[in-house]
Amino acid sequence: MAQKRPTSVKQVEKTKPSDAPASREGSVLRENRPATHEGRLPWGGLALGIAVVAAIALTTYTWPTIWDVENSAFVRDTRSQIERLSSSYAVCTPGRKGVYTVDADNARVECIRVQGDEIADVGDFDAVNQRWTAEMPWFLSAYPISLWAPELRVKEVDEDSIIVPGLTDSHCHVLEYGAFKLIPLEKGKSIPDVVKYVRNYIMNNEEIYGNMSKPVLGWGWDHTTWPEKRFPTAADLEADPVIRGRPVILTSKDGHAIWVSQRIIDENLAHIPDEVPGGVIFRDADGKPTGAFLDSAQDVIAKPSLTDADLRKRLMTAVRDAHAFGLTSVHDAALLPESLAFFKRQAEADALPLRVFGMKYFNEDDWSDDAADMIDAFDQHLVSRSIKIFADGALRTGGAALYEPYADNPDSRGAMRIDPALLQKVIPRFMANGWQVNVHAIGDRANGIVLDAFEAALANASASGFALVNASASALRPRLEHAQLMTDADIKRLGKLGVIASVQPTHVIDDMWYAEDRLGPSRIRGLYAFRSILDAGARITLGSDFPVETMNPLAGFYAAITRVTYDGRSPQGPGGWFPSQKLTRLEALRGLTIDPAYASFSEDRVGSLEKGKKADFVVLSRDIMSVPVEEIMGTKVLATALDGRVVYGKL
Structure with missing residues (x-):
């Protein structure tokens, strides 16, 4: 039952990806279907096969069962096992290690094998196929009965393409x-x-x-x-x-x-x-x-109520674009009660075609820290176990809370949207009951005040009734949403406390044109200081804040590693705006995959291409890890798979 190794991509005809947006029409991948055995099964082989099946049945099952072979446990189990293995398929980059697993070793391999909604195996083709063959019932592995056995379906990607885990917008x-x-x-x-x-x-x-x-x-x-x-x-x-x-x-x-x-x-x-x-x-x-x-x-201002039909229309508009951009998971930042209830109804109906990690909106006039309010419907694609609090406003509108006045508006230091005393009260309460606390913080004063509250919650962990693992905030993985402007001292404290920085790289190449006028030449160095945050020992996860910025996660990847506009400009030249704060390509890829999985407590189920995890993966038309940066934004998503099922493009 030896499976042929995929033909070299140089020897087969393929459809090259165009520079136009990826289309839902037309095959973008080629399936390598193994050659079928021809000729009739020899009578001797048939007799041997019958003899083997009968012998196994006689030695394993009671005699009456043989008279009802079709319904015997042996036949049912064998049929189930063969059907399960027959449903497997492998997606490969033949002759090269074009699968970026993003595992702990950042391994690159040739193939992944999908079975049902999970990744069944990862590795080079020969090893993957050998292990798949070994899972077949033993009596089907010997000639001539092996002629009846199925063969592993193999789907080859284009020679310029790569496979990465399903992408996440955090x-x-x-x-x-x-x-x-x-x-x-x-x-x-x-x-x-x-x-x-x-x-x-x-x-x-x-x-x-x-x-x-x-x-x-x-x-x-x-x-x-x-x-x-x-x-x-x-x-x-x-x-x-x-x-x-x-x-x-x-x-x-x-x-x-x-x-x-x-x-x-x-x-x-x-x-x-x-x-x-x-x-x-x-x-x-x-x-x-x-x-x-x-x-x-x-x-x-009272907001009008929307029907489920209205909300469903909005949801599917977002889902269609998300799949086309390679997104399989999103972290929805601040779901109002009616929005969260809608997502819950969609999950219960198994009608949520995107993994949603929902942050519950904090209303200081009406809030509850009851753990019973959490939602864990991972297999239905909805988890909500975090609270989202707004500490201040935005830098663009002058609402970010600063320690010193704005350089372009000396009469203002921005404003806190929440009383710091209330933060000191509610953050320990939520953490004590097992909630992840995620706080929107833009200005340096807002970030400092929020870190004060996180630090106090840790100091009072025993009094709050919740024993934080190793007295570290990493037990509940609190997050600073944006973490835009921070002092050097607070950046170091961020790493010490284990607080996650949830950042949006596309904001960098948008804000860099006006930020120095607003903050001045000295303070500006603490804005979007990604490298400093990583060097302090903190973890970074990447998002877009869509619809504020483009949904395309490759735009965030590009902005994080270049810190220039899409046509190569920045206020400091083509080398990038404060280039010392750039991320590496590997850091950016992890920031779109395994790091947001960690930030949503799901790193054991998604975020990397490893055996046993959900089969969420993306086929990209170019190797974004090696092509010149100028070519990254021309990369197309050729296929997006969620739970092993292709939801965009074709395999």
Whole structure:
């Protein structure tokens, strides 16, 4: 039953990947089907086969069972074993070690073998095939009965392609991405331009156009790109006759501001306070809200309820793009109760086609640290055992909490969105009950305050009733979401405490153009200091914060290792912005695979291509670990597999 080794890729005809976006149509991989045995089985071989089966049955099972051979335990077990092995397939990079396993040794091999939803074997082809053959019932391994045995199906990838574990985005917003795709607000380069996109969306959706009460929701406007250099107002929306009088809520690109219509203001006016701690309400000369609400002030506006059909549409929009970009897992950062409930319903219906590690949104007015609220439905693709707290705002909008005033706004140090005393109270409570605590922290002051709370929780571990392993935060793997600006002392403390830094490299090549004006030439060195964080002994996991940035994880990979724009520019030249803070390619790959698996307590099940783990893998058209950096962003995803099943492209 010897299986032929895959033909050299140089000797077979293949479809070369084009420079166009990967298509769902057309085969991108070639299956190497073993040659079948020809001719009839010799009568002697048939007789021998019958004799062997009969002998085994006689020595293993009771005599009455033989009269019902079809239903005998022996036949059932043998058939089940053969069917199980026959369903296996191997994906190989023939003649080269093009499979990056990302295991503890960062081993590279030739093949992985998939059986069901798991990886059954990893290694070079000859060894994988030999082990597969050895799993066959012993009587099928000898000639001539071996002629009946199945052979391992082998699928070869293109000679330029590689195989990596399924990729993970460790900080994103899935349903918000679906909303972002509805109206292309980010394309609007002025206030009237954005209003035009909203108008077109309404006019092109009959359900909305004919119903003045139907909410219009969107995501993605960016006031920093507008010539007006101001925040938008409700009056800007009311100026359009199609929009006027409708309930409109538009979220900014960074998620830290909303722009609402006059109808929304009127409907919420009775609940809008004079001030909101950690937030800003823009007002006119008479003190009336003008339509823009920043950070915590967003919470004073009641959000409309969405149906499961609305949410499902958003989910599937995000899932389709995620699979096309090679994502098999995401960490959804701050799920509102209704969003988390929706994901739970999808998981219970086995209708969640993406692994979701959901962070429960912390509402300081209504919160619970009860461990019973955790969700562990890994096989249904949903786990929620972390709480997401917002410490401050964003650097782009001047809301990040700093120790010293902004260089371009000396009257402001930003603001904390939560009282530090409350952080000191709730973080130990959640950790004591087994929750992972993930805190959004952008500014150096916010990061310092959060680390103070983590450190205090460790110091009081015994009093809190939860014994942290080795008195280290790594037992519950707390995370700083963003960890953008940190002092040298806090970077060292990050590593000492074992707190994970969940970072977004594409923010680097976006913010680098204005950050020094905002922070000054000295403080800027602590911004996005990835290398310093790793050198301090902390673990980094990579995300995109989509829809704030592109969903494509290769963009984060590229930004992490180059710190230049996609056309090779930076404020410090083509060598990169603060190039000493670059990650290596291996560090970046691990930051998209095994490190986020660790950060979501699932490193024993996903994150690397190892025997026994879920068969989540991606076929890339180019070897991103060796091609010139200029070619990385031209890499296409040829196939994405989740639980061993191809969900994008073809094998």
